[in-house]
Each structure stands twice: as C-alpha cells, then as structure tokens.
Amino acid sequence: MRFAGFSMSEEETLLARTAAEFAMRRLLPGAAERDRTGAFPTDEVLELGRMGMLAMKVTEADGGAGTSNVGYVLAMQALARACASTAVVVASSNLVGKILAEHATEAQRERWLGPFVRGELGPASFALTEPKGGSDAAAISTRARLDGDAWVLDGEKAWITSGTGAAFHLVFARTDGEGRDGISCFIVERGTPGLVIGREEDKMGQRASGTTTLALESCRVPVDCLLGARGAGYSIALSALGAGRVGIAALSLGIAEAAFDAGCGYAESRVVFGKALTEFQNSQFVLADTRTELDAAWLLTLRAARALDEGERAGAETSMAKLYATEACGRAVDRMVQLHGGYGYSREYPIERLYRDARVTRIYEGTSEIQRLVIAREIIRRAR
Known part of the structure; x- marks a missing residue:
C-alpha cells in the first residue's frame, strides 16, 4: 500500500510481505474453523513467535526485530486480513514484549525476555482489566502484599487475551493505597500456584483469541517478579498504549480490507436484473464511500505510527487513528454485508465472520468514548 508522503x-516492505504470505498460507485456510470452534491457534502463534513476530517492538539490542511502528502496523493489518483472532494475540504479545524490554532487570531479561524474543515461550498476556472496570485503569482492586521473599496476589482479571495460551502474564495489582500511584506490575508464569485460568469467554467475534478471566488466589510470586519500580504500574501500562492503539487501528483495517475485497468480489459476480451489482450506481457509491473512508483511516494510522517512530508524544494522533479506523471498519463491514444481501447473513460467507470480528475493535484497547476524551484533552492542553 502506497500513499504520497509515506514511503516504506x-x-x-519485507515485513509486510512476510506477514501477508504467512497469513495467506497459515492463517486464512483455518480461520472459519477456528471461529466455529473457538480453538486457540497454538501452532500458528508458536510459529509466529519463532519468526520474531510476537516481539516486533523489542529493539535489536535486546534480541528483537526492532521493528518501526510503521512496520508493525503493516504487519498487523496483513495478519488481521486473514484471521483477526490470531492478530489480536500477536498484538497483546507485542505489548508485553515492549513493556518487558523497557522495564525488565538484567535477571528478568535473561529469564523471560530472551526466551520470549527467541520464540521459545509462546504468547504472553496483558492482565489489567477487571470485572468491575476496564476503562478506569486506576481503579483496579487486585491486591499484592509483600510477605517475606514473595509477593502475594489476590483478585480477578477479566477479558484477558491469550489467557488460555499465555506462557506468562503481566498482572497489574495494587500495592500501596488508592489511585494510580499505588499500582505495580508483576510477571506471573503459567502454572504458578494460586493462578487460576477461568473459562474461555463465548464471544461474538474474534472467538479464537483465548479470552479468559484470571483469578489470583493467594498467588505467590518471588520478589524478583516485580517489573519496574513499586508503584510504577500505571505509568508502565500507559507507556505502551500508543503503539497498542495504532496496532488495533491497523488490525481493524485488516478486517475492513478483507470485507471490502469480499464485497467487491461479490458485487462483480452477482447479477440482478441482467446486470452485475457493480453496474448499479448505488453499489458504486457504496464502494466509493468505503474506499475513501478506509484510505483516510490508513493515513491517520500511518501518521500516528510515524509520529511514534519520530519520538513524538502523539497521544491525540494515536487515539484519532484508533477511533477513526475502528469506526470506519464498522461502517465498512456493515455496508459489505448489505451488499451481499441475504447471503451476507449466512455463515457460508466470510463476510458474516468479519462483521462479528469487527465489533470489538471499538471496545478493547480503549473504547471509542475514551479515545474521544483523550483527543479532546490533548486539544485543550495544546491550546493553552
């Protein structure tokens, strides 16, 4: 994909091509079956890990690919075009990898970051959201108390991507007082006594992403599982959200592009009243409006990614990209379902799955409402 002013x-370009080739060869053929069964794409994710795609945001100095944010969004779009469930697992793991690389001690780098980057561990999860709150990250109630040479965690996390398949989880818990300054981040390995992986959520879309609850029942982890400084958990979480939001923007556009391709193909082959749908002005307008919106969304996403690459704060830009891309995705898949007519409502056609996969992109990684708040606050801050 080429846009004036955004040369790759x-x-x-190689990363985008590699991701697209893998997606078409390994993800697309089984996407419908994974959606039907909800089976976590274990083998595919492990292969992506060995390719370095679970740690794209980790620098070369730390053994990662050192991928730019532009490269990252291109890869995310390509993966999501084939299977959004797998793409969101990749997004979650990249979020964790970025945080580990930026905050891990030397011992933590050797124990977790190195094997994770080399693809030896598989995916990881970002466990921040709780049953009684998602958008208000500072209001978490999971607690961690120091007991000798261990931290003891108690609480529950909800809507955790890769909950079933993660080798380890970044768990955010309250260590001191109330508010954002009392939150810390912990590395909790799969199989740790007291860590209970709940049932998988029976979701509307992105059904194979292994979304679960995590219960922490007097879960003891060594003191060296504290990631970053005590009380720095909130800032650690926020530090990764910019790249996370442009990643989800790109993921949503992958879904939208797949839907658009399906709609164009169907409209060209479907004959009514002796003419292909593409010969009717109404269908042409639908395709024109959708292509225009998706290109605009891509430009916002690339602008935000480039701003991050250049070291800019880019809070408003990443939120604009996430807001507009996910909402444009919703409009695009809805139009493509309508273009399919009754067949768009049938599971026999991929557009039905894409319609369901698209909906959650306006909810996770910060709802549309939260993105509007972030944008408005940044506008006001810049005006002062």
Whole structure:
C-alpha cells in the first residue's frame, strides 16, 4: 500500500510481505474453523513467535526485530486480513514484549525476555482489566502484599487475551493505597500456584483469541517478579498504549480490507436484473464511500505510527487513528454485508465472520468514548 508522503523502507516492505504470505498460507485456510470452534491457534502463534513476530517492538539490542511502528502496523493489518483472532494475540504479545524490554532487570531479561524474543515461550498476556472496570485503569482492586521473599496476589482479571495460551502474564495489582500511584506490575508464569485460568469467554467475534478471566488466589510470586519500580504500574501500562492503539487501528483495517475485497468480489459476480451489482450506481457509491473512508483511516494510522517512530508524544494522533479506523471498519463491514444481501447473513460467507470480528475493535484497547476524551484533552492542553 502506497500513499504520497509515506514511503516504506525495505525492512518495512519485507515485513509486510512476510506477514501477508504467512497469513495467506497459515492463517486464512483455518480461520472459519477456528471461529466455529473457538480453538486457540497454538501452532500458528508458536510459529509466529519463532519468526520474531510476537516481539516486533523489542529493539535489536535486546534480541528483537526492532521493528518501526510503521512496520508493525503493516504487519498487523496483513495478519488481521486473514484471521483477526490470531492478530489480536500477536498484538497483546507485542505489548508485553515492549513493556518487558523497557522495564525488565538484567535477571528478568535473561529469564523471560530472551526466551520470549527467541520464540521459545509462546504468547504472553496483558492482565489489567477487571470485572468491575476496564476503562478506569486506576481503579483496579487486585491486591499484592509483600510477605517475606514473595509477593502475594489476590483478585480477578477479566477479558484477558491469550489467557488460555499465555506462557506468562503481566498482572497489574495494587500495592500501596488508592489511585494510580499505588499500582505495580508483576510477571506471573503459567502454572504458578494460586493462578487460576477461568473459562474461555463465548464471544461474538474474534472467538479464537483465548479470552479468559484470571483469578489470583493467594498467588505467590518471588520478589524478583516485580517489573519496574513499586508503584510504577500505571505509568508502565500507559507507556505502551500508543503503539497498542495504532496496532488495533491497523488490525481493524485488516478486517475492513478483507470485507471490502469480499464485497467487491461479490458485487462483480452477482447479477440482478441482467446486470452485475457493480453496474448499479448505488453499489458504486457504496464502494466509493468505503474506499475513501478506509484510505483516510490508513493515513491517520500511518501518521500516528510515524509520529511514534519520530519520538513524538502523539497521544491525540494515536487515539484519532484508533477511533477513526475502528469506526470506519464498522461502517465498512456493515455496508459489505448489505451488499451481499441475504447471503451476507449466512455463515457460508466470510463476510458474516468479519462483521462479528469487527465489533470489538471499538471496545478493547480503549473504547471509542475514551479515545474521544483523550483527543479532546490533548486539544485543550495544546491550546493553552
């Protein structure tokens, strides 16, 4: 994909091509079956890990690919175009990898970051959301208390991507007082006594992403499982959200592009009243409006990714990309379902799955309402 002013480097182009080839070869053929059964894509994710795609945001100095944010969004779009469930697992793991690389001690790098980057561990999860709150991250109630040479965690996390398949989880818990300054981040390995993986959520879409609850029942972890400084958990979580939001923007556009391709193909082959749907002005307008919106969304996403690459704060830009791309995705898949007519309502056609996969993109990684708040606050801050 080429836009004026957004030339891609050789590395970014190669990454996008590699992701697209893998997606078409390994993800697309089983996407419908994974959606039907909800089976976590274990083998595919492990292969992506060995390719370095679970740790794209980790620098080369730390053994990662050192992928730019532009390269990252291109890869995310390509993966989501084939299977959004797998793409969101990749997004979650990249969020964890970025946090680990930026905050891990030398011992933590050797124990977790190195094996994770090399693809030896598989995916990881970002466990912040709780049953009674998602958008208000500072209001978490999971607690961690120091007991000798261990931290003891108690609480519950909800809507955790890769909950079933994660080798380890970044768990955010309250260590001191109330508010954002009392939150800390912990590395909790799969199989740790007291860590209970709940049932998988029977979701509307992105059904194979292994979304579960996590219960922490007097879960003891060594003191060296504290990631970053005590009380720095809230800032650690926020530090990764910019790249996370542009990643979800790109993921949603992958879904939208797949839907658009399906709609164009159907409209060209479907004959009514002796003419293909594409010969009717109404269908042409639908395709024109959708293509225009998706290109606009791509430009916002690339602008935000480039701003992050250049070290800008980019809070408003990443939220604009996430807001507009996910809402444009929703409009696009809805139009493509309508273009399919009754067949768009049938599970025999991929557009039905894409319609369901698209809906959650306006909810996770910050709802549309939260993105509007972030944008408005940044506008006001810049005006002062």
